[in-house]
Amino acid sequence: xxxxxxxxxxxxxxxxxxxxxxxxxxxxxxxxxxxxxxxxxxxxxxxxxxxxxxxxxxxxxxxxxxxxxxxxxxxxxxxxxxxxxxxxxxxxxxxxxxxxxxxxxxxxxxxxxxxxxxxxxxxxxxxxxxxxxxxxxxxxxxxxxxxxxxxxxxxxxxxxxxxxxxxxxxxxxxxxxxxxxxxxxxxxxxxxxxxxxxxxxxxxxxxxxxxxxxxxxxxxxxxxxxxxxxxxxxxxxxxxxxxxxxxxxxxxxxxxxxxxxxxxxxxxxxxxxxxxxxxxxxxxxxxxxxxxxxxxxxxxxxxxxxxxxxxxxxxxxxxxxxxxxxxxxxxxxxxxxxxxxxxxxxxxxxxxxxxxxxxxxxxxxxxxxxxxxxxxxxxxxxxxxxxxxxxxxxxxxxxxxxxxxxxxxxxxxxxxxxxxxxxxxxxxxxxxxxxxxxxxxxxxxxxxxxxxxxxxxxxxxxxxxxxxxxxxxxxxxxxx
Amino acid sequence: xxxxxxxxxxxxxxxxxxxxxxxxxxxxxxxxxxxxxxxxxxxxxxxxxxxxxxxxxxxxxxxxxxxxxxxxxxxxxxxxxxxxxxxxxxxxxxxxxxxxxxxxxxxxxxxxxxxxxxxxxxxxxxxxxxxxxxxxxxxxxxxxxxxxxxxxxxxxxxxxxxxxxxxxxxxxxxxxxxxxxxxxxxxxxxxxxxxxxxxxxxxxxxxxxxxxxxxxxxxxxxxxxxxxxxxxxxxxxxxxxxxxxxxxxxxxxxxxxxxxxxxxxxxxxxxxxxxxxxxxxxxxxxxxxxxxxxxxxxxxxxxxxxxxxxxxxxxxxxxxxxxxxxxxxxxxxxxxxxxxxxxxxxxxxxxxxxxxxxxxxxxxxxxxxxxxxxxxxxxxxxxxxxxxxxxxxxxxxxxxxxxxxxxxxxxxxxxxxxxxxxxxxxxxxxxxxxxxxxxxxxxxxxxxxxxxxxxxxxxxxxxxxxxxxxxxxxxxxxxx
Numbered sequence: 036x037x038x039x040x041x042x043x044x045x046x047x048x049x050x051x052x053x054x055x056x057x058x059x060x061x062x063x064x065x066x067x068x069x070x071x072x073x074x075x076x077x078x079x080x081x082x083x084x085x086x087x088x089x090x091x092x093x094x095x096x097x098x099x100x101x102x103x104x105x106x107x108x109x110x111x112x113x114x115x116x117x118x119x120x121x122x123x124x125x126x127x128x129x130x131x132x133x134x135x136x137x138x139x140x141x142x143x144x145x146x147x148x149x150x151x152x153x154x155x156x157x158x159x160x161x162x163x164x165x166x167x168x169x170x171x172x173x174x175x176x177x178x179x180x181x182x183x184x185x186x187x188x189x190x191x192x193x194x195x196x197x198x199x200x201x202x203x204x205x206x207x208x209x210x211x212x213x214x215x216x217x218x219x220x221x222x223x224x225x226x227x228x229x230x231x232x233x234x235x236x237x238x239x240x241x242x243x244x245x246x247x248x249x250x251x252x253x254x255x256x257x258x259x260x261x262x263x264x265x266x267x268x269x270x271x272x273x274x275x276x277x278x279x280x281x282x283x284x285x286x287x288x289x290x291x292x293x294x295x296x297x298x299x300x301x302x303x304x305x306x307x308x309x310x311x312x313x314x315x316x317x318x319x320x321x322x323x324x325x326x327x328x329x330x331x332x333x334x335x336x337x338x339x340x341x342x343x344x345x346x347x348x349x350x351x352x353x354x355x356x357x358x359x360x361x362x363x364x365x366x367x368x369x370x371x372x373x374x375x376x377x378x379x380x381x382x383x384x385x386x387x388x389x390x391x392x393x394x395x396x397x398x399x400x401x402x403x404x405x406x407x408x409x410x411x412x413x414x415x416x417x418x419x420x421x422x423x424x425x426x427x428x429x430x431x432x433x434x435x436x437x438x439x440x441x442x443x444x445x446x447x448x449x450x451x452x453x454x455x456x457x458x459x460x461x462x463x464x465x466x467x468x469x470x471x472x473x474x475x476x477x478x479x480x481x482x483x484x485x486x487x488x489x490x491x492x493x494x495x496x497x498x499x500x501x502x503x504x505x506x507x508x509x510x511x512x513x514x515x
Numbered sequence: 516x517x518x519x520x521x522x523x524x525x526x527x528x529x530x531x532x533x534x535x536x537x538x539x540x541x542x543x544x545x546x547x548x549x550x551x552x553x554x555x556x557x558x559x560x561x562x563x564x565x566x567x568x569x570x571x572x573x574x575x576x577x578x579x580x581x582x583x584x585x586x587x588x589x590x591x592x593x594x595x596x597x598x599x600x601x602x603x604x605x606x607x608x609x610x611x612x613x614x615x616x617x618x619x620x621x622x623x624x625x626x627x628x629x630x631x632x633x634x635x636x637x638x639x640x641x642x643x644x645x646x647x648x649x650x651x652x653x654x655x656x657x658x659x660x661x662x663x664x665x666x667x668x669x670x671x672x673x674x675x676x677x678x679x680x681x682x683x684x685x686x687x688x689x690x691x692x693x694x695x696x697x698x699x700x701x702x703x704x705x706x707x708x709x710x711x712x713x714x715x716x717x718x719x720x721x722x723x724x725x726x727x728x729x730x731x732x733x734x735x736x737x738x739x740x741x742x743x744x745x746x747x748x749x750x751x752x753x754x755x756x757x758x759x760x761x762x763x764x765x766x767x768x769x770x771x772x773x774x775x776x777x778x779x780x781x782x783x784x785x786x787x788x789x790x791x792x793x794x795x796x797x798x799x800x801x802x803x804x805x806x807x808x809x810x811x812x813x814x815x816x817x818x819x820x821x822x823x824x825x826x827x828x829x830x831x832x833x834x835x836x837x838x839x840x841x842x843x844x845x846x847x848x849x850x851x852x853x854x855x856x857x858x859x860x861x862x863x864x865x866x867x868x869x870x871x872x873x874x875x876x877x878x879x880x881x882x883x884x885x886x887x888x889x890x891x892x893x894x895x896x897x898x899x900x901x902x903x904x905x906x907x908x909x910x911x912x913x914x915x916x917x918x919x920x921x922x923x924x925x926x927x928x929x930x931x932x933x934x935x936x937x938x939x940x941x942x943x944x945x946x947x948x949x950x951x952x953x954x955x956x957x958x959x960x961x962x963x964x965x966x967x968x969x970x971x972x973x974x975x976x977x978x979x980x981x982x983x984x985x986x987x988x989x990x991x992x993x994x995x
Contacts, residue, residue: 200825318975347679350796431665475688
């Protein structure tokens with residue numbers, strides 16, 4: 036097997052950048068800034084026709100002037116000069132490129148000719164390239180971010196390949212607010228050379244990536260996609276959002292990246308055949324991937340809900356049934372264990388509704404342990420973690436009126452939670468949570484950063500749990 | 516017509532509070548804190564058997580010791596003493612109460628007897644009460660918050676009635692992060708006296724409330740609900756989330772608030788008959804209400820999408836079709852107007868895809884104006900507002916390398932947006948946006964606070980637009 040074309044693009048030891056200046060309002064400048072300042076360890080050169088320095092970096096007038104060749108060329112240049120610069124890169128011995136510039140096939144006939152031209156230049160020089168009309172890539176494990184938005188958080192286990200650049204950069208802030216982390220992200224753009232299928236293949240082989248998330252407007256190589264995805268999904272889950280199914284969606288996506296769309300039902304069939312889990316929205320694409328990237332798979336569809344809010348318990352239970360999970364009444368022996376720790380107004384049936392109870396030790400230690408040890412329960416949904424945030428807010432209101440030891444609350448909770456996280460690892464059952472506080476609460480952030488997704492709504496947590504079960508079934512079926 | 520029973524509960528001139536101490540870990544203390552410190556202007560008394568002062572407030576040993584009667588009693592007391600205290604309140608001449616304590620009908624037989632007892636005490640003294648087993652109320656316009664979570668933001672136009680207390684307080688932080696504001700919120704609990712139907716009636720008559728949002732586990736008075744909702748929805752939209760439809764949901768909701776649930780299809784029929792818009796998730800309940808609380812209704816289902824991200828444009832277009840909105844190709848004359856201001860790589864068809872373009876003046880001033888003036892377009896979906904946040908993040912990376920005038924960017928944008936907001940008011944067409952930056956970006960916060968919802972995902976913005984059109988049709992049908 037030849038090395039995947041993206042190997043070098045995602046892991047370059049050296050880069051030459053075209054199209055950055057000292058004006059932050061141009062996209063190229065922001066992109067070079069991220070490459071330079073987000074921790075990338077390789078060598079970076081900048082080419083600029085007039086500026087002496089760009090972002091503090093000495094520039095070269097042209098690629099031919101570089102002291103040596105590099106692994107990767109990144110270009111954000113006016114459309115018309117791309118073929119010429121690409122050709123110069125070829126002559127310098129550069130074998131990989133990211134062409135960010137737009138104005139090619141997606142704009143019609145003139146662009147089509149230009150796109151054909153860069154393909155033939157690339158073939159001539161043996162260059163493999165991503166784009167044109169893409170936003171570039173992120174390799175979070177190497178802190179290499181060629182997009183224009185800072186990634187700004189730790190690497191994760193979700194590998195993303197997208198026919199939209201937005202979902203590979205605008206979403207970074209959104210994801211970090213939610214606590215969702217990426218391993219790799221690839222914006223494929225017009226796919227004039229490297230396409231979605233190759234990107235999927237790269238992510239399949241990337242050991243940092245545990246789940247592949249796809250944003251699809253239209254697959255160019257249907258047969259290859261099905262064959263490859265079918266192989267991958269026996270070992271690694273794939274979640275896909277497809278949006279080209281309607282007539283308007285198709286028109287919009289054609290003018291976006293010139294991809295060819297097909298009817299929704301066709302894609303439903305393709306995904307089913309290949310064992311791909313279909314997401315319905317961009318939020319869902321990340322939500323489901325998050326659970327799949329962090330949780331063990333459930334052995335059955337029976338879940339327990341533990342909550343200190345009745346309403347969230349009912350919402351979760353209802354969503355479980357809607358998405359084909361079971362919420363069985365707990366066995367007498369498990370209920371007996373749980374009843375020791377809960378108030379008389381609480382319910383031990385399932386949902387386990389603790390009512391207003393903030394004893395994290397009982398919540399996470401003993402009650403969750405009873406559920407983890409129940410052989411009839413294959414997954415747990417949690418609501419009711421309140422770290423220091425609420426108390427901090429109360430302290431702001433209370434001023435000197437009350438002593439609210441929120442720092443101490445946090446310390447005690449951290450201690451309990453560390454044990455809890457250890458507990459989870461012993462039982463190998465998936466645990467997902469919901470919190471309306473989000474990462475503003477440091478305890479929620481701690482849980483998320485320890486690999487336990489907490490979603491901003493009960494239904495989103497349930498749907499992610501359903502995806503875990505869906506993938507468990509897919510894998511069982513495929514393994515025969 | 517007699518005055519609605521909630522009028523006094525939601526607008527008390529004076530309150531007596533039972534069950535607060537100086538320990539913030541008890542719910543009552545947190546609740547009294549919010550009453551005292553979130554800006555409520557009425558008189559507040561506290562009753563406590565042993566403490567001299569609670570939260571700085573001089574206490575009374577019993578309600579009989581108060582210098583005069585009050586409008587409202589709020590109690591967070593051990594279940595068994597509630598009937599006695601309620602009776603004492605009655606003897607003092609108090610006519611309204613919020614009973615937060617749980618342990619009544621929702622826990623079985625013993626609780627049922629106690630619940631019957633408080634009902635008969637209340638009847639005897641002519642007391643109307645909310646609860647038991649509720650979280651209390653919020654009247655944001657009067658800064659009266661009797662729940663245990665601080666509300667902490669400006670009042671809005673969404674009136675919420677909920678059979679779960681969680682959605683009337685845990686969600687406050689979540690909503691303020693999204694920019695969604697409430698006018699009133701009512702947790703009805705076990706509905707032993709005042710029920711959901713009365714809460715809806717109160718919200719219907721409240722002039723601060725433009726849309727009624729309902730969280731329902733089971734409606735006790737089906738016929739009254741349909742009759743009342745049918746009347747209200749001719750003038751004010753109602754959005755409802757119903758979660759008691761499955762067997763498990765029903766079991767969970769019974770042990771939660773002892774409400775009786777019915778099959779999902781039954782509720783579908785009830786909502787359709789009454790002109791109520793059904794939400795599928797708690798996020799959707801607030802999302803749809805947000806649009807209905809702030810936007811004019813569209814005259815037809817044709818929307819224009821304006822975006823600087825192709826991917827978001829396609830996602831929005833696809834979601835429009837899924838939820839039965841139209842995204843027609845724009846007329847030649849409108850396209851001609853738009854093409855003046857956009858790059859050659861951009862598309863003027865619809866979605867109007869501006870590609871990478873950050874000229875807010877063109878975006879908000881001229882392009883949106885062309886769409887507002889197009890008689891074939893009845894609503895606008897926007898993506899692509901980037902205020903100072905991204906630039907701030909870049910400045911953090913760049914340090915001294917670059918001068919990034921993000922404060923100036925913000926000033927210019929504020930200016931443009933103020934004009935934009937004025938423009939919107941002239942045309943009376945709904946405008947909804949999507950941003951992955953959220954309120955961390957001050958320009959998004961400004962737009963939201965000016966009454967233009969920006970949702971955290973393209974599909975959520977589209978679904979809210981679809982709800983506007985759905986309600987426009989409901990209203991047209993009902994008015995005949």
